[in-house]
Amino acid sequence: MTTDLIDTLEAIRAGRLTSPQALSAALDAARSPACHDAFLQRFEGSAVQPPEGAADLPLGGLPVSVKDLFDIAGQPTPAGSQVLRDAPPAAQDAPAVARLKAAGGVVVGRTHMTEFAFSGVGTNPHFRVPANPAATDVPRIPGGSSSGAAVSVACGAAFVGLGSDTGGSIRIPAALCGLVGFKNTARLTPTEGALPLSTTLDTVCAITRSVRDAVLAHEVLSGRTVSREARPLPSLRLGVPSTQLLDDLDETVARAFERCLRLLREGGARVEEVPLEALQGLSGLQASGGFAAAESYAWHRELLATQGERYDPRVRLRIERGAGMKAWEYLDLVKARRAWIADMERATGGFDALLSPTVPMVAPPIASLAPADGRDPAADAQRDQAFFRTNALLLRNPSVVNMLDGCAISLPCHVPGELPAGIMVWHGALRDDTVLQIASQLEALLAPLRGH
Structure with a gap:
């Protein structure tokens, strides 16, 4: 793993490195074959110069990437689509982009994403899928929808990958690529200037290389200070929901998750399995497509009427489910949803945080989920079935937190020789600091096993 943001800032402030040197190395990484497909637009020259006095700013003149659904002044905001490729340029930066720049972040490019952010897989038929940098056997999906954000961070092209999370779009690619993805309580970060998927569920947040980097990125994006006061492990009560969230785990994920629970117990934490029956009612709440279908259809209906054939068919299908909602x-x-949140809060209120696998699988091969090409209808139907089955599994665990209006962080829990797996530390609204503190403690417990 490339060094994290905090280590790099310390090297700059100690005089061992300069911001331009770090930025130059990141731009070289962005041009590399492994990272090339992570960017839908890569910036060069005068557009990627550290601001004056960058070394004294929180992000130190270091590189950040921006998901293609955020406004950047003077550029269109296509959101990974063809239908908005020639849209009028944005008049100003989205607040999240402006905050990163004001903190000394240098935007190195706009990153690949699922069209209109509507899937957790990370494929997009309009652009080549960036292969997961953590996989060396076969090209594997990066996860989505913030696919390029994850790959840009994993490849060393950015220290912060700005993205969005509506049902797991930050945490899924973080888990599959061996990174950290923090989904804060949605109200803490501004969503203006980000093309919406679901105004109810959308969260603006980021992918980083470590939990401490996630804390810094969140402080910049939210304009608030995170408490660093961590409680001793023996004082923590952690719940492991057994209903649905532990179903269908592949061998690598199951082994990595149990390893984390064992380390926490050995450290003195009280780790208790909890049924959390309220989770059984969640699928029924979303049977008609849920908030994402209804709210995305409200935004897209005019474009669909005039340019629907230019949409990714898989995305269009999911958006059009919202047309039938009364x-x-x-x-x-x-x-x-309000009643369900109240039920969940009653069931989880006695725990400091909940623990779940972020996703139940390691990254599947890209080829198994490729878009339909029209040459073989039977094969196209099989790939579509595999895609929607995989997408549902990837979204299952992280989407619980969005419906809860909660906060969650995914951090890597695999060891060398394993494909990446993520553990998700989560809770309800405004428990962000506690979730980050517990994740930091777990990251430290895992570090010797992970070779850090």
Whole structure:
């Protein structure tokens, strides 16, 4: 793993490195074959110069990447699509982009994403899929929808990959690529200037290389200071929901997750399995497509009427599910979500955090989920079935936190020789600091096993 943001900042402030040197190395990484497909637009020359006095700013003049759905002044915001490729340029930076720049971050490019952020797989038929840098056997998916954000960070082209998380779009690629992805409580970061998928569930957040980098990135994006006061492990009570979230784990993920639980128990933490029956009602809440389908259809309906054939068919299918939702069904969903959150808060209130595998699988091969090409209808149907089955599994665990209006962090828990697996530390709204503190302690427990 390339050195993290905090280590690099310390090297700059100690005089062992300069911001331009670090930025130059990142730009070289961005041009490398491994990272090339991570960017839909890569910036060069005067566009990637550290600001004056960068070394004294929180991000120190170091590189960050921006998911293609955020406004950058003077550029269109295509969101990984063809239909918005020639849209009018943004008048100003999205607040999240502006905050990164004000903190000394240098934007090195716009990153690959699932079209309109509507899948956890990370494929997009309009652009070549960036292969997961952690896989050396066969090309594997990076996860999505913030696919390029993850690959840019994993390859060393950026220290912070700005993205969005509506059902896991930060945590899924972080888990599959061996990175850290923090989804804060949604209200803590501004979503203006980011093309919406679901105004109810969207969260602006980032992928980093370590938990401490995630803390710094969150402080910049939220404009708040995170408490660093960690409680001793023996004082922590951690819940492991057994309903659904532990189903269908592949061998690598199951082994890595049990390893984490064992380390926490050996450190003195109380780790308890909890049924959390309320999770059984979640699929019923979203049977008609949920918030994402209804709210994305409201945004896309005019474009679909005039340019629907230019959409990714898999994305279009999911958006158009929202066309059939009636007003009373949407209002019932809002009400039912409030009641479900109350049930979850009652069931989890006695725990300092919950622990789950971020996703139940390691990254599958890209070829198994390739878009339909029209040459063999039977093969196309099989790939579509595999895609939607994989997408549902990838979204299953992380999407719980979005519906909960909660916060969660995925951190890598695999060891050398294994494909990446992530553990998710999570809880309800505004428990962000506690979740980050526990993740930091778990990262330290895992470090010797992971070779750090």
